Structures are given as C-alpha cells and as structure tokens.
Amino acid sequence: MELAPLSCLPTEDIVSLLNDVFLDYIISVKESKKGFLARARAADLSLKSSLYAHEGGEPVGLLLLAHRGEEGWIGGMGVKKEHRRKGVGSALLERCVKEARVLGLRRVLLEVIVGNEGAYALYRDRGFKEFRTLACYKRTWKEGGGANVGGGLEGGSEGDGAGGMGARRGEEGGDDGRGGGDDDEGGVDVGGGGVAIDITPVELGSLEPLYKKEHCWQKRYETIRHMRELKAYRLEKGEEKGYALFLRREEKLEVVDVRPAEWLGSVLDEVVEGAMEVRTINVYDSRLKATYEALGFEEFLRQREMEYEL
Secondary structure, three states, X not given: OEEEEHHHOOHHHHHHHHHHXXXXXXXOOOOOHHHHHHHHHHHOEOOOOOEEEEEOOEEEEEEEEEEEOOEEEEEEEEEOHHHOOOOHHHXXXXXXXXXXXXXXXXXXXXXXXXXXXHHHHHHHHOOOEEEEEEEEEEEEEEOOOOOOOOXXXXXXXXXXXXXXXXXHHHHHOOOOXXXXXXXHOOOOOOOOOOOOOEEEEEOXXXXXXXXXXXXXXXXXXXXXXXXXXXXXXXXXXXXXXXXXXXXXXXXXXXXXXXXXXXXXXXXXXXXXXXEEXXXXXXXXXXXHHHHHHHOOOEEEEEEEEEEEEO
C-alpha cells in the first residue's frame, strides 16, 4: 500500500473514490463533480495536501485536508470496505499529521458522527482529543405559526425538549471556553416579547463583524461566504441587533445561524412560506441547542468535534 497526493488523480476519479469509501456510511453520501468542486472551494480543501492510498494502482482510501492560516481541517476520510482494518486509515492520518507540520499548522480539526465508534477510536488513538459536541436538528415549520408547538411554548416557556437539556447542558455547551460564551447564560425565551423584529435582506459582508467566530469549519465565515444560495438578513428589535443566515433549497430551508438565539422562532415565522422542512447542522452552543429543542426540533444527528495540537 502506498500514499500519494490526491492532486495526482483526475477530479472524476476523486469523486468516484469518495463515493466508494462512504458507500455504507451512517448517512447517505453521494457527491457529484460539481458539488465536490464547490465544497472544495468553500472549505479551502487542498488537493495537493490531501492524500489517497492505493494498492497495485487501485485507489482504496482517501483523506481530504483543508487549511487556513495555522489551522487545518480533515473534511473527510474513508477506506473502501474490503480494505479496512489493514492499517490504511492509520497510515493516512499519520501522513496527514506530517503534512500539517510541513505546512506550519498548529491545530488540525475534524468531526466524527456519534455512533461511528471505529473512526472515533482511530482518531483518539492517533492523538485527536474531543473538545465539544455538535448537534443537528430538523422539523417541519408551518407559515406564521410554527413556534406554537405543544408543551406550553406559547408565551416563551422554556421547555427542555425531548433530550432533557438539564442533563446535557454541562457536557455539550463548550464549557472549556471555546464553545458558547455569553450564549450559555440565562434561560431560553422563545416568545416575541411584544416587539416586532425588523428583518432586512443585506449583503453577507455587512454582517461579518457580528458573525460568531466559534463555529466549526463548515460554518465559519470564510466558508459560508462562498455559498451562492446563502440569504443574509439583518435583525433589529428596538436597540437590539442580530442576524439570520439561511440556505433555501427546493422545499427545504437550512438555518446556517440566527442570533440572538431566542429570535429563531419569530424569524422562521417570517421567512417560511407554507410548510417547509427546516434543518440546521453542527450547533455548538447550549443556548442555541436549547432554543431548537424548545421549539420542537428533533435532534437527528450528533457529532464529536476533535482536535490535534501540533
């Protein structure tokens, strides 16, 4: 088994290999050439620094590495099913760390889905450490009334969602100082407070000073600024200011971020037309997690965010 820069392969072969290694993944992965190139551009994936493993000329695994400044991010790693448990993943990670040092990186990040215990054990054994948990949520939202779900939420009652936020807040809220900050303080009020929120479409660049810096790689400003479908809104309620960022795709709405967290329900009531599936991924702070759960969102996926310090 040998390793080589992923840039040695044609883009079509990279996409084919990517789909092959994730064929039996926990979630469905079906990448297209166009989608891969767009994701690579947005995330600053470096094909020169990324790797693939091959045996007898046959590609059997790959690792995607992005980097910005002194930080790197593994945007995917996988091995074909018939070649697993042969040291391919370990070899890819080991070479990745060496490449990170050559690039002068100080930290490499990745996410691993809770339930993918084999990959989690591999990363942990190779020196990656978990530092926070990311949650993904979804629900159907109805125009003008989505926030009025069951459980006494009308009028801003907190509620603790299906998962019981009291039991999970301590372990998920970024208590090491890199997670929620001020977002973790106080209760969750999903009511409108009697004052309407002004929602104004704006250019994304005007919101950069307000945008949270603690997001994971896929939701950092440097990534989302490349998303052509992104819709940005400035929010104002009296003297308070905030923002909302959405991706609208067919009949689905993806929430990239809304701040302050407690305005989420009111903003969705304004932007959702008819009934739409609303999703969000990789929520890192406990206040926003509590808001989603109070509004009746279902957690459909959880990820561990890990880091390797060089």
